[in-house]
Amino acid sequence: MSAILNLHILIDGQQWHILSVPLADIRRLCHRPLKWLRFVAYAICGAEGTISLAGGGLVDYEDTLPQSQGGDYCYTPEGDCHFVDPGVTDERTSLASSRRAPRFRKMLQQRDGFRCLFTGCPTYEAAHIIPHSKGDNYIAALVQNRGRLYGANPSTSRLGIDSLENGLLVNNIMHTDIGKGICAFLKTPNFALATDDIPHVGDTPDTRYTVQFFDDDPFYHNWHNSDAHFRGDGTRQPCSLFFDVVYGASVFNTWAAGDMSRA
Structure with a gap:
């Protein structure tokens, strides 16, 4: 044991x-x-x-x-x-519930390149990191309470639930598993961790966005500790604050x- x-x-x-x-x-x-x-x-x-x-x-x-x-x-x-908030990923809803979903998806496609960031699969979904159901006020509260840890600036205060920084293209299984707390995303380097602290294959890039599965089911082994590859323009990448909140809640x-x- x-x-x-x-x-x-x-x-x-x-x-x-x-x-x-x-x-x-x-x-x-x-x-x-x-x-x-x-x-x-x-x-x-x-x-x-x-x-x-x-x-x-x-x-x-x-x-x-x-x-x-x-x-x-x-x-x-x-x-x-x-x-x-341990319930940060509760009530995760389909993007169809958002009137702005088509624009959100289009922005992610342009940045991420029409593929799942982690598997390269051409079948993907546009996922919110903080669920769409939480709304803009929830994002504003996160920025107000924790933004200082991430060097918040005026542009940070304008982030909303459908901001590009609150999304990424992933396959449908990952999208579902985020809501279940089975997986989360980790950006390194961060406050405590360097990029080479996290298991990886090949050379370690200067910045990593890594998907990690807390369930050790063999089904996830090929995806576990995979890094994101931005195949589009790569601008306005996901917000570390949102990643860390979901990671902390999932671990808890x-x-x-x-x-x-x-x-």
Whole structure:
């Protein structure tokens, strides 16, 4: 049985247990488990911070950890927290429900190149990262609460639910699985992770947009850790803020434990 890494977040002087993740699962997602744990804590609580041993003591973020080494770790946020909405991907609806769907799809086709970004399949769907059903006000709240972490500027404040930055072309299975929390997308480098921290085949590009599946079903193995290839003009790429919110929510819903799982 794989060792377990327990993640706690320090809030008002108290450690709250939020995740229990098998080390074997983390290894599928990242070569350096503690760096991944740090990123996940950031994505969940909406504040930069550091990881330490739960009982006190420094950690080595570069440590790959032996397969048998579990343990308890604490994330200390540096600033106010804006916790992720675990239901961010709920109520995912068909693009047909949006009167602006044809324009949204056309913009994505021009940027992404008429193919699934990750598989190259010519059969694809125009997917919202934050579901269309959430609406423009939901996007505005995300930008207001977390935008500072991503260098928000006036153009960021104009983002809406049907903005190009909130979409990507994917195959129909990925589109469905985003809503189920089975997969999510990770941009590197980011606050905690470098591009080579994430498993890959071949050379590592300067910037990666990677699809990761939290379900280890063999069906997904060929797609897991695949990088996006923008075959169109590649302008106005997906917003890291939206990717990170969905990633944090998906991880939380998959491995929530302790205090937060009962909240």
